[in-house]
Amino acid sequence: MSDRNELALIDWIRLKAKHAVGLQVGIGDDAAVWQVGGKSLLLTTDMLMENVDFLLSEAPASLIGRKAMAVNLSDIAAMAGKPLVALVAVALPKGCGFEFARELHEGMQAIAEEFDVTIIGGDTNAWDQPLVVTVTLLGEASERGAVTRSGAKPGDWLFVTGPLGGSIRGKHMSFKPRIREAIELQKSVNLHAMIDVSDGLSADLHHILDESGVGATLVTDSIPITEAAKQMGDSRSPLEHALSDGEDFELLFSCSPDDGRKLLSGVCTVPVHLVGEINAEKAARLQWPDGTITSLARFGWEHSF
Ligand SMILES: [Mg+2]
Numbered sequence: 001m002s003d004r005n006e007l008a009l010i011d012w013i014r015l016k017a018k019h020a021v022g023l024q025v026g027i028g029d030d031a032a033v034w035q036v037g038g039k040s041l042l043l044t045t046d047m048l049m050e051n052v053d054f055l056l057s058e059a060p061a062s063l064i065g066r067k068a069m070a071v072n073l074s075d076i077a078a079m080a081g082k083p084l085v086a087l088v089a090v091a092l093p094k095g096c097g098f099e100f101a102r103e104l105h106e107g108m109q110a111i112a113e114e115f116d117v118t119i120i121g122g123d124t125n126a127w128d129q130p131l132v133v134t135v136t137l138l139g140e141a142s143e144r145g146a147v148t149r150s151g152a153k154p155g156d157w158l159f160v161t162g163p164l165g166g167s168i169r170g171k172h173m174s175f176k177p178r179i180r181e182a183i184e185l186q187k188s189v190n191l192h193a194m195i196d197v198s199d200g201l202s203a204d205l206h207h208i209l210d211e212s213g214v215g216a217t218l219v220t221d222s223i224p225i226t227e228a229a230k231q232m233g234d235s236r237s238p239l240e241h242a243l244s245d246g247e248d249f250e251l252l253f254s255c256s257p258d259d260g261r262k263l264l265s266g267v268c269t270v271p272v273h274l275v276g277e278i279n280a281e282k283a284a285r286l287q288w289p290d291g292t293i294t295s296l297a298r299f300g301w302e303h304s305f
Pocket of ligand 1: 030074195196
């Protein structure tokens with residue numbers, strides 16, 4: 001199935017879910033927001049597949065388990081929420097052994113505990129196919145409410161919480177979900193829109209622009225670039241890596257210029273980098289040091305199937 005078909009499928013499912021009682025935010029954000037008993041619950045799930053999201057030859061079981069939990073934590077962070085409990089479903093390759101399965105779960109447990117998350121259930125199966133790990137995470141929105149992808153306003157400043165690119169060199173397995181950073185940011189300022197950078201800065205920015213019905217300009221020499229991206233040494237520049245590599249799991253968010261100035265003056269301890277601004281005109285652009293403006297393609301990738 002092509003990227004287009006995947007998006008069409010999601011749109012179709014989205015339509016079906018439209019009238020669910022209590023549903024505040026459905027498909028199309030980092031987590032669903034479901035209101036029950038006066039609380040806004042956040043629900044998200046992510047599947048990691050061997051040979052797509054990790055290679056067994058390159059990652060120990062504990063790191064695979066850690067990543068499976070961490071990508072879900074990152075989606076709760078993107079809503080500025082607090083994670084609570086998780087369900088874990090694993091399809092183990094037959095013959096992988098007890099020790100492998102134990103290490104996989106230890107990796108999940110360790111990072112779950114770090115963020116006060118309890119694994120309260122799940123399912124374990126074995127088959128003669130590669131490893132698949134699915135974590136479903138339940139969290140709750142803060143009193144200020146969940147931060148969605150759809151609240152960006154023209155004039156907003158755009159920030160990221162850390163350098164981007166080259167995560168394939170290691171960060172994609174060992175990144176820190178920005179749960180605490182998101183909560184602190186939301187306590188300090190009024191976050192308009194937020195997403196975690198999983199598909200790549202450009203692709204994830206486009207998700208915010210699509211959901212908010214706005215455009216944006218990124219300033220090329222303001223984009224923080226990781227050392228790993230600078231050392232990739234392939235045909236793509238470090239900037240291209242920072243724009244299009246996925247799985248950095250930093251936060252990309254927008255807020256008013258007033259709040260942006262507060263953040264830059266150190267109103268909270270979270271490191272932030274101003275990378276551009278939101279525009280009314282629905283286009284994504286790059287502004288280069290000589291003042292040239294070019295259009296910003298939707299790099300990054302969506303899963304094709
Ligand atoms: Mg996400």
